[in-house]
Amino acid sequence: MKILVTAKRVEDPESKIKVKPDGTGIVQEGLKYKINPFDEIAVEEGLRLVAKHGGEVVVVSIGGKEVHEQLRHALAMGAHKAVWVNHTGPLDQMGVAGLLQKVVEKEKPDLVILGKQSIDDDQNQVGQYLAEWLGWGQATFASKAESFDSENEKNKVPALVVGADNKTVRVVREVDGGLATVECQLPAVVTTDLRLNQPRYASLPGIMKAKSKPIEELIPAGLGVDVTPKLTVTKMSAPPARKAGIKVPDVATLVEKLKTEAKVI
Amino acid sequence: MPRPEITDLYLIDELLTDEERAIKNTVAQFIDREYLPIIGRHFEQGTFPMEVIPRLAEMGVFGANLQGYGCAGLNNMSYGLILQELERGDSGLRSFASVQSSLSMFPIWAYGSEEQKERFLPGMAKGKLIGCFGLTEPDFGSNPGGMRTRAKKEGDHWVLNGTKTWITNGSIADVAVVWAKVEDGGPESIRGFLVEKGMPGFSAREIKGKFSLRASFTSELSLQDVRVPDRNVLPNVRGLKGPLSCLNNARAGIAFAATGAAIACFEAALEYASSRVQFDRPIAGYQLTQEKLADMLQEIVKAQLLGHRLMRLKDEGKATPAMVSMAKRNNVRVALEIARTARSIFGANGITVEYPAVRHMLNLESVYTYEGTHEVHTLVLGKAITGLDAFS
Numbered sequence: 001m002k003i004l005v006t007a008k009r010v011e012d013p014e015s016k017i018k019v020k021p022d023g024t025g026i027v028q029e030g031l032k033y034k035i036n037p038f039d040e041i042a043v044e045e046g047l048r049l050v051a052k053h054g055g056e057v058v059v060v061s062i063g064g065k066e067v068h069e070q071l072r073h074a075l076a077m078g079a080h081k082a083v084w085v086n087h088t089g090p091l092d093q094m095g096v097a098g099l100l101q102k103v104v105e106k107e108k109p110d111l112v113i114l115g116k117q118s119i120d121d122d123q124n125q126v127g128q129y130l131a132e133w134l135g136w137g138q139a140t141f142a143s144k145a146e147s148f149d150s151e152n153e154k155n156k157v158p159a160l161v162v163g164a165d166n167k168t169v170r171v172v173r174e175v176d177g178g179l180a181t182v183e184c185q186l187p188a189v190v191t192t193d194l195r196l197n198q199p200r201y202a203s204l205p206g207i208m209k210a211k212s213k214p215i216e217e218l219i220p221a222g223l224g225v226d227v228t229p230k231l232t233v234t235k236m237s238a239p240p241a242r243k244a245g246i247k248v249p250d251v252a253t254l255v256e257k258l259k260t261e262a263k264v265i
Numbered sequence: 266m267p268r269p270e271i272t273d274l275y276l277i278d279e280l281l282t283d284e285e286r287a288i289k290n291t292v293a294q295f296i297d298r299e300y301l302p303i304i305g306r307h308f309e310q311g312t313f314p315m316e317v318i319p320r321l322a323e324m325g326v327f328g329a330n331l332q333g334y335g336c337a338g339l340n341n342m343s344y345g346l347i348l349q350e351l352e353r354g355d356s357g358l359r360s361f362a363s364v365q366s367s368l369s370m371f372p373i374w375a376y377g378s379e380e381q382k383e384r385f386l387p388g389m390a391k392g393k394l395i396g397c398f399g400l401t402e403p404d405f406g407s408n409p410g411g412m413r414t415r416a417k418k419e420g421d422h423w424v425l426n427g428t429k430t431w432i433t434n435g436s437i438a439d440v441a442v443v444w445a446k447v448e449d450g451g452p453e454s455i456r457g458f459l460v461e462k463g464m465p466g467f468s469a470r471e472i473k474g475k476f477s478l479r480a481s482f483t484s485e486l487s488l489q490d491v492r493v494p495d496r497n498v499l500p501n502v503r504g505l506k507g508p509l510s511c512l513n514n515a516r517a518g519i520a521f522a523a524t525g526a527a528i529a530c531f532e533a534a535l536e537y538a539s540s541r542v543q544f545d546r547p548i549a550g551y552q553l554t555q556e557k558l559a560d561m562l563q564e565i566v567k568a569q570l571l572g573h574r575l576m577r578l579k580d581e582g583k584a585t586p587a588m589v590s591m592a593k594r595n596n597v598r599v600a601l602e603i604a605r606t607a608r609s610i611f612g613a614n615g616i617t618v619e620y621p622a623v624r625h626m627l628n629l630e631s632v633y634t635y636e637g638t639h640e641v642h643t644l645v646l647g648k649a650i651t652g653l654d655a656f657s
Binding site: 030032068069072073076201202203205206207208210211 | 270283284287288291292294295320323324325326329337338339343347
């Protein structure tokens with residue numbers, strides 16, 4: 001089977017993010033970038049399914065030349081080829097979904113797996129738009145209920161299982177207060193939650209091999225997609241800094257303050 | 266913890282290829298996530314986390330700069346970057362990798378028969394076979410040519426007798442590359458023997474009471490009438506050139522890697538100094554602390570540049586022993602000084618394994634002395650400068 005996965009370039013979640021003084025965005029100097037962690041989980045899941053069912057994993061990213069770093073990362077993990085949608089400038093979730101739709105129509109995968117959201121602007125919409133516009137079924141927030149703490153846990157049934165006839169996919173989803181298991185006709189769109197799997201480390205020979213794997217370049221105009229954003233960010237601001245705590249002399253004062261100031265008891 | 270970009274003040278990262286950078290980042294991520302959370306406890310208890318061996322092997326770390334036989338076939342720069350990240354974790358882990366790759370796999374790869382390469386290298390690359398390197402003896406450290414270990418020919422076997430000490434990985438090794446003089450010959454008669462675990466008369470004893478490289482196996486090897494078959498003798502090298510070429514290889518890696526320990530100490534000290542408040546402001550704001558941090562960073566950047574150039578020269582086949590000596594001598598010494606300075610910034614907190622400085626400081630005392638003592642590297646350099654040999 002053919003699986004399309006995404007690899008968005010995002011700020012390293014371990015970087016310290018600073019908002020520009022004029023509120024138009026974040027300070028980008030000195031920031032490190034990496035693949036969106038939810039997308040990395042999607043790449044891993046695609047590789048596991050292909051290891052089991054055969055086929056290939058195609059990874060797609062949208063952005064300037066710098067997204068090659070994220071595409072190469074996915075290729076080093078084991079993806080077979082990459083599609084680079086060469087676009088610089090603002091893009092909203094509909095623009096992204098529109099471009100992905102065209103890539104899907106071109107690549108014709110059996111399954112699209114993408115992160116449920118990207119950790120930069122946390123929209124959580126692209127997978128849903130994409131499934132709707134393709135007219136495909138969708139299973140969002142694919143998750144594995146178990147922790148990964150023991151071998152036994154790791155070996156439990158995966159959250160994404162493709163039917164024996166390669167026509168359906170069964171997905172365990174994380175929902176409020178529990179799990180829901182859904183079944184979709186293929187082709188379908190699946191978005192990944194945090195606990196679906198633990199992505200592998202790329203092997204060092206894999207990193208070298210990634211160099212010679214193909215990256216196909218596409219441009220939005222060539223795909224016939226108008227990516228003019230319908231959504232504009234008007235202002236960004238950092239969360240207010242937390243005030244320093246105070247020390248109270250005794251328990252009685254603490255209880256008093258909890259009652260009268262914090263109003264929690 | 267976010268890694269401050271300041272440690273790459275001279276943008277040395279930009280001198281790397283995309284692949285070299287990706288290799289560095291991948292190993293760095295492994296160290297951050299899988300190794301740093303556990304190393305303090307292992308150092309304290311004097312144990313080695315064996316579970317990391319198969320995982321590093323899976324990534325292709327062991328024998329990474331060797332071609333074929335299941336090895337990754339990377340360049341020396343990539344190998345150096347891997348070791349530097351391991352060293353940023355702990356010298357014990359980097360020592361494991363140096364010994365496995367440069368001192369055990371390399372001699373088999375360079376001087377072994379085809380049959381020996383096929384028999385050992387793929388298993389060693391996978392971390393299923395562990396190697397060690399037996400050169401140093403209780404009475405012969407900087408002067409290996411005086412070694413007492415002997416091999417006598419008996420039919421299609423060699424009988425080995427002697428003692429080797431300060432052998433990293435000795436007690437867990439499946440194969441020991443033991444260097445011995447043949448019959449009653451001099452240094453020119455030295456040959457390499459692949460002594461396997463379980464051969465009668467061969468034993469390894471763990472050296473106890475170490476305050477350095479605690480998360481590493483250090484052993485003494487005892488050889489008493491050990492019968493080693495002909496097929497376990499390295500056929501293609503004789504004399505001190507064999508072990509010295511292995512050491513030269515390992516030393517280049519160590520010179521490059523030592524900066525990893527220095528970076529770990531600097532980054533942790535910077536973070537601590539920025540948040541530790543005394544007299545109502547962070548100690549990073551005081552001139553004495555800033556001088557310490559400036560001195561540390563300056564030496565880190567210089568060591569990185571030296572290491573970088575050394576590995577590029579090695580990849581071009583132009584690295585000489587004098588170059589390796591200068592880099593090992595400088596980079597390990599400054600790493601040790603940086604670790605000591607970092608320890609002082611942590612104040613009393615710095616003496617515990619909660620913070621990395623004292624662990625690296627103690628480890629680097631070993632690194633300063635092993636793989637050619639600081640003093641011997643001085644003499645190698647002195648000889649290259651003057652043409653006069655001050656060894657004897």
